[in-house]
Structure formats: C-alpha cells, structure tokens
Amino acid sequence: MRLLLKILIPVLLLLVxxxxxxxxxxxxxxxxxxxxLDFRVTAGSSLRSAITQMRxxxxxxxxxxxxxxxxxxxxxxxxxxxxxAVxxxxxxxxxxxxxxxxxxxQGELTLVEGWTFRQWRVRMDNHPDLIHETRGLSEAQIVAQLGLDVRSLEGRLFPDTYLFDKQSSDLELLARANRAMLRKLDAEWVQRGPDLPYKSVDEALVMASIIEKETGREADRPLVAAVFVNRLRKGMLLQTDPTVIYGIGAGFDGNLRKRDLLTDTPYNTYTRPGLPPTPIAMPGQASLRAALNPARSEAIYFVARGDxxxxxxxxxxxxxxxxNRYQRGGK
Structure with missing residues (x-):
C-alpha cells in the first residue's frame, strides 16, 4: 500500500x-x-481545421x-x-x-450578395443584438465614422454571415465587412488576368457589382464579365439594366420602362459610356473573381434563357x- 501511495502521489501532483x-x-x-483581427471558420470544420484557419x-x-x-x-x-473578430x-x-x-x-447576421447598402442598413437596423450607432446617420456620416476615404459604402462591404458578441456596435460590424472586402479584392487583384480595361482596383469592384446583379448563376459570371470587358475594349456602351435601376433609386417600382433607358443619370449605361461612378451592389467572391478573370470569349451580347x-x-x-427565341417565344 505504501508503495502504491509513493507512486500515486507524485502522479497526482504532476496532474495537478x-x-x-x-x-x-x-x-x-x-x-x-x-x-x-478577422477570421472565418468554414461550414463543417472540425476543431483541428478551425485551429488551422485561425492560425x-x-x-x-x-x-x-x-x-x-x-x-x-x-x-x-x-x-x-x-x-x-478578435x-x-x-x-x-x-x-x-x-x-x-x-x-x-453571440449574435449572428447574414448580409446577402447583391444587396445594396440601403438593404443592408434595413437588415442591421432591425437586428435586436446590435447597438445601432448608425441609426439616423447619413451614409456620408457613416463613412466618416469608419475613417474611410471613399465616396460611398456601396460595394465596399463583403457579403457573409457575421458572428459577434451581443450588443456589439453596428459600426464595428461594418468595419469588419469593409476589411473583409478589402482582403478579398486585393487577393483577386493580385491574381488578375492580363490586359484588363480597368484603370484601378475600384473600377474592377464596380464591374464585379454589375456582374453580381446580372446573374445569380455562378457558371455564367465569367462569361458575363467577358461580355462587359469586350464592350469596354471596343468602346461600346455597356447597356446593362441593373445600373439604370440603381440610378432610379428608391423610386423604382419594379417595372423598367423605355423612358427609363433614355433618361440620363450617372448610372445609365445606355446613355453614358464606360463604367458607372460607383458599385451598384455588394459583390461576392465569385463576382470579384469573374471581373478580374473573365472567360476567354468574343461574345458582346447575352440574353436570359428563362431558366x-x-x-x-x-x-x-x-x-x-x-x-426572339428566349424572350419572345419565337422558333
């Protein structure tokens, strides 16, 4: 018994x-x-995988x-x-x-690809687990609070599911979303294809937002990007409806009319050449990648098939x- 105690006591002390x-x-x-510091744990991750992602x-x-x-x-x-975020x-x-x-x-908020900043604000303002420091502020005031040197937050926030401590500031959430977008955009810019018609990374972001609004089908995004890139190279008008709709703003009733296509605004790509002045929505990673690595295609037109x-x-x-075939029912 004494021998057992002599063995157990040191072991117990070591465990303690x-x-x-x-x-x-x-x-x-x-x-x-x-x-x-921001990090993401992907769905289905084991603890070991999550630790790797954190490191x-x-x-x-x-x-x-x-x-x-x-x-x-x-x-x-x-x-x-x-x-x-930690x-x-x-x-x-x-x-x-x-x-x-x-x-x-912990609170959770999903900010959706293709939504505008106006839609994001509604989602944030209605979230019960956030402190609403931005409520009542103009977009320009929010930009100033975040310390950003941009004219608009449109396109500057990365769509994702964000987890946060309850009663965190909505300003802190926006700052995280902005940092995430900068990381994603910078990574895609470094790996961009050759001879793209963008003067800056900001123009690539504008293009990505148009691609995001033009198709929800991931496989089509590089081809949609190719169409718009080809049009820019040829000096053609982009003629994309989502930019016109964005220019109409809150007054858009869901029905795009011919007079809308003829009414000039900074976002009307039927009346003005080149890209619009800002993004028109929040693009996801697939659209960022498509804008910076468009498909190799000579296409300059596309039309929805209906599926x-x-x-x-x-x-x-x-x-x-x-x-005629896909929109007018022709043979």
Whole structure:
C-alpha cells in the first residue's frame, strides 16, 4: 500500500501541476498579427481545421493546448461556422467561448450578395443584438465614422454571415465587412488576368457589382464579365439594366420602362459610356473573381434563357435570334 501511495502521489501532483498550467495558459492573452483581427471558420470544420484557419489568419495559438482545453470544456464538437473578430487581450478560453455553438452571448447576421447598402442598413437596423450607432446617420456620416476615404459604402462591404458578441456596435460590424472586402479584392487583384480595361482596383469592384446583379448563376459570371470587358475594349456602351435601376433609386417600382433607358443619370449605361461612378451592389467572391478573370470569349451580347442561365452571342444577328427565341417565344 505504501508503495502504491509513493507512486500515486507524485502522479497526482504532476496532474495537478499540469492542470494548473493548462488553466493558466488558457487565460493568457494570445499574440495576434494585428488588432482587430478577422477570421472565418468554414461550414463543417472540425476543431483541428478551425485551429488551422485561425492560425493562418494570424492568431498565434498552440494547437495541442487549445485542443486539450476544448475537450475539457466540451467545446471540441460544438464550434460554429461563421465570420469572427478578435482583439488584443483575447485568451484561448475566450476564443473557445466565441466558437461554441449556440452561445447566448453571440449574435449572428447574414448580409446577402447583391444587396445594396440601403438593404443592408434595413437588415442591421432591425437586428435586436446590435447597438445601432448608425441609426439616423447619413451614409456620408457613416463613412466618416469608419475613417474611410471613399465616396460611398456601396460595394465596399463583403457579403457573409457575421458572428459577434451581443450588443456589439453596428459600426464595428461594418468595419469588419469593409476589411473583409478589402482582403478579398486585393487577393483577386493580385491574381488578375492580363490586359484588363480597368484603370484601378475600384473600377474592377464596380464591374464585379454589375456582374453580381446580372446573374445569380455562378457558371455564367465569367462569361458575363467577358461580355462587359469586350464592350469596354471596343468602346461600346455597356447597356446593362441593373445600373439604370440603381440610378432610379428608391423610386423604382419594379417595372423598367423605355423612358427609363433614355433618361440620363450617372448610372445609365445606355446613355453614358464606360463604367458607372460607383458599385451598384455588394459583390461576392465569385463576382470579384469573374471581373478580374473573365472567360476567354468574343461574345458582346447575352440574353436570359428563362431558366437562370444566359445565351451568349458574338454578333447582333445572333443576339436578335436569341432574344426572339428566349424572350419572345419565337422558333
């Protein structure tokens, strides 16, 4: 019995010391690449995969220790996918608490691809878990509050599902969405195709917003991009309805009329050459990629087939035939 105690006591002491050390580590601030730091846990991620994504984003966390703490508090199988933000001072324990599925301190907001900033504001203003610091402010005032050097927030916010601590500021959420868009746009710009007719990355963003509004079918986006890029190269008018609708603004009643196409506004691409002055919606990653890597195609026309896809044509005769077939019921 004495021999057993001589063995067990040191083992127990080691376990107590190890547990104490693990508890101490779990409550120490983590090193972050920058602050605030955004990271995303993709749907279906295991804890190991989530830790890899966090480390790649710039959180200096020890994988084995974090996995051990997660198992102890039973968080290893309950992480929730989404977009997160952390600041200097965050500890492993607080980090795991953010990832716990169904955590009552966490709010969630999905901001949709193709929506305008006006639509995003309605969604944010109606969210019960946000502090509404932007309510009643003009868009220009919000831009100033965010410290951005842009004329509009249109297109500047990345569509995603954002997770946040309840009673966070809506300004903080907008800042995260802006940082996410900058990261995505910069990454696509670096990998852009050759000889694109854009004078700046901002023009590419405008194009991506048009592509986002012109089709919801991901496979068609590079071809839609090719049509508009080809038109820019040839000096043709873009003639895209979504820009006209955006120029009409809140007065648009859902019915685009011929007089609308003839009424000149800065966004009417039937009356003005080139790209409109700002994006017309919030583009997702697929549209950003299409704008900067359009398909290799000579098409300069397209028309909706009625099933969500489009028919692309190189000549006006081909296009007129496609319009007759798919829009007018011709044979």
């Amino acid at each position: 010391v190890a547990a104490g050390g693990l508890l101490w580590w779990a409550n120490q601030p983590l090193q972050l690449r920058n602050s605030p 790649e984003a710039g959180i200096d966390v020890e994988p084995t220790l974090l996995s051990t703490v997660a198992r102890v508090i039973r968080a290893d199988t309950s992480i929730k996918a989404g977009s997160y 600041k200097n001072g965050v500890t492993p324990m607080r980090l795991l608490n953010k990832l716990l599925k169904g955590k009552v301190t 969500g896809s489009s028919q692309f044509s190189q000549t006006l005769d081909e296009h007129n035939n496609a319009v």
